[in-house]
Amino acid sequence: MNRTDAILEAVALERRFDVSAPWLNRVIERKPRQTLRAVDGVDFQIRRGQTLAIVGESGCGKSTIAKLVTGLYEPSGGAIQFHGDPNRMQMIFQDPYASLNPRWRVGRIIAEPLRTLRPETSAVDLGARVDELLRTVGLSPSDASKYPHAFSGGQRQRISIARALAGDPEFLVCDEPTSALDVSVQAQVLNLMKQLQRDFGLTYLFISHDLSVVRHMADEIAVMYLGRIVEIQPKADLFERPLHPYTRMLLETIPDLKVPNRDRKPMGGEVPSPIAPPKGCSFHPRCPLAFDRCMSERPVRNADVHQGRVACFAAEETRK
Known part of the structure; x- marks a missing residue:
């Protein structure tokens, strides 16, 4: 990708959390500080x-x-x-029940970003913009006078999307936006998001644990394991030719209506603690292809190996 095409880049991104016991407990029990590496060198x-x-x-x-x-x-x-206007970045949260103020009417909730970003906007223009946004997400302008408790989960998420659109964003971060919704409602909200992307030229960072949802939404998919991206590929390539053993295991969990009774291998083991991750490749305790190098050396996404799309020694050695 040409860097000028990128609206957002993450370079060696890290986030650590101090999860140590209180100071007195550490002194009495002679315990060291503990750090959780939630994000560990992500690009x-x-x-x-x-x-x-x-x-x-x-x-x-x-x-x-x-x-x-x-x-x-x-x-x-x-x-x-x-590479854009920070004011034009917005977020859609996971829980539509917790992300809306229950004491505010819907009109005020949607108008709040406009009041903050464009305080010169008149009350008349605010009302017209709220009505327009409600129509855009498939709701009625009359809904502006109601409180969030009057709506279903899917409708509340539509309100959240309208609020995100109020500031005329170019980039939206979507953190599991449909995971709290019924499957039938999920499809409606995802289709709405796809339509809005086409209509307004939006860019999405879409967070999900559900590969079926991702298959519908994504152009490119990054697979994370224990704070690191182990594989990143265009959607079609990842589903047709997964490179990392962990990706293959995730794909095995997707039901297939064409072969409902196929022999699927269950994902073995549990995710290790991010406070004390395994040495070498963090996936090696669960990996069917692990060998000695995996247990002592941490793989990286090497540009010379599958164009830097995978961090895996087995893939590097073209092991199947």
Whole structure:
């Protein structure tokens, strides 16, 4: 990718959390400080108008990246370079029940970004913009006078999307935006997001644990494991020719309606603690292809190996 095409770049991005016991406990029990590496040297770029999806199991660091990108967390190392207007970056949160103020009417919720970013906007223009946004996300202007409790989960997420659109964004960070919704409602919200992307030229960073959702939304997919990106590929390539053993294991979990009774291998083992990750490749305790080098040396995404798309010694040696 030409760097001028990228709207956002993450370079050696890190985020560490101090999870040590209280000072007195450490003194009495003679315990050292403990650090959790939630994000551990992550690199990626997102092209304008495209969707990069980050997938992985719970606790792998996906949502931490979302908060780093939006500035809710400061990086512990590395950098995020946003090639655009920071005021035109917005976020859609996971829980539509917790992300809307229950004491505010919908009209006020949607208008709040405009009041903040464009305080000169008149009350008449604010009302007209709120009505327009409600129509855009498939709701009625009359809904502006209601409170969030009057809406279903899918409708609340549409309100959240309208709020995100109020500031005329060019880049949206979507942190598991449909995971709290029923499957039928998920499809409606995802289709709406795809349509909005086409209509307004939006760029998405889409966080999800659900590969079926990602398959519908993404142009490129980054697979995370224990704070690191182990594989990043265009969507079609990743689903057709996954390079990392962990990616293959994730793909095995997707139901296939054409072969519902196929012999699927369950994902073995548990994710190690990010406080004390394994030496070498952090996936090696669960990897069917692990060998001695994996246990002592940490793989990196090497430009000479599959164009830098995978961090895996087995893939590097073209082991199957």
